Amino acid sequence: MKAALYQVDAFADRVFEGNPAAVVPLDSWPADAVMQAIAAENNLAETAFIVPEGEGYRLRWFTPAVEVDLCGHATLATAHVLFTHLGHAAPEIRFETRSGTLAVKREGDLLSMDFPAAKPKPYPAPDAIAGALGGKPLVWLKTNNLMAVFGSEAEVAALAPDFSLLGRSLAPMNAGLIATAPGSGGIDFVSRFFAPVHGIDEDPVTGSAHCTSVPYWAKKLGKSDLVARQISKRGGTLWCSDAGERVIMRGRCADYMKAEISF
Known part of the structure; x- marks a missing residue:
């Protein structure tokens, strides 16, 4: 064929x-x-x-x-x-x-996707995963993925995970990991996404992860329309809206x- x-x-x-x-x-x-x-x-x-x-x-x-x-x-x-x-x-x-x-x-010149929201809930600090990630988040949350919230964009940018250890640590929950922090210069928040369990050490830009990060940052920042930047090596920008049970990207x-x- x-x-x-x-x-x-x-x-x-x-x-x-x-x-x-x-x-x-x-x-x-x-x-x-x-x-x-x-x-x-x-x-x-x-x-x-x-x-x-x-x-x-x-x-x-x-x-x-x-x-x-x-x-x-x-x-x-x-x-x-x-x-x-x-x-x-x-x-x-x-x-x-x-x-x-x-x-x-x-x-206009954008394509708009309507996805289900995945609102995160607090999660006990997983020490093994934090060690594999190589950083100290302020907050841990979870939906189908884990989310680690840091205090600054610089901390997220500096993460250099041990992917072998991170994959073994995430395997029991079959989850990826979102690392996120407040943004600057017109960017409301930044993120990176790691999914060694699914064969992807770091994903360049992850729409599905924003089903979790957008509801969190919309509540945290008190606004429904957000500009997000995934700060992987390739990088990418998403214009997002929190619509209650849905997320628009x-x-x-x-x-x-x-x-x-x-x-």
Whole structure:
């Protein structure tokens, strides 16, 4: 079989920043093992697969190691491919996923995603994880991921985790780890995201992590509209809104490659 593959930098104003994702549009589903092998071959944080379903699409996401329940940047990239390359004319796209129905629409030159909020709750300080992370957070919280809140952007930027130890420490809860702090210069908060359990030591820009960080910072800062910056090596900016039980995330995409794959 052959299929088109698009590689898109999501949450990026230009190529080589934001988070790269592969998008593979299909007419029907191949075996799960085939999709996992394609994702491993791509060796990107996420490969997204879509098949038409009803008025929209069924969307699935694979890291090089596992299928995941939710991925923001690959959803943004998929919507970009549909709007820009595959002729989707309606103003909104609806995706059916493991995390329910997700909608993406155009807002000027931005794409806007409507995701479920994941409001964090206090969590006892996990000493082994703190040691692997290499920092001293002020607060620990948890949803499906852990979140470590630091006092400054400099502390988050300086983190140099022991990924082997961090992965072993996070494995029992099958979680990733968000490190976050207040921002400056028009940025409300910054973050980094580590997911060695899922085969990704550090993710460049993580939409799904903002389902947790946006509700926290909206309450902390007393505002519903927030500008977030993920300060990985590549970096990326998200324009976010806290909408109660939902989180709105907006960003841009840049095309890197279109190819044809065989499998």
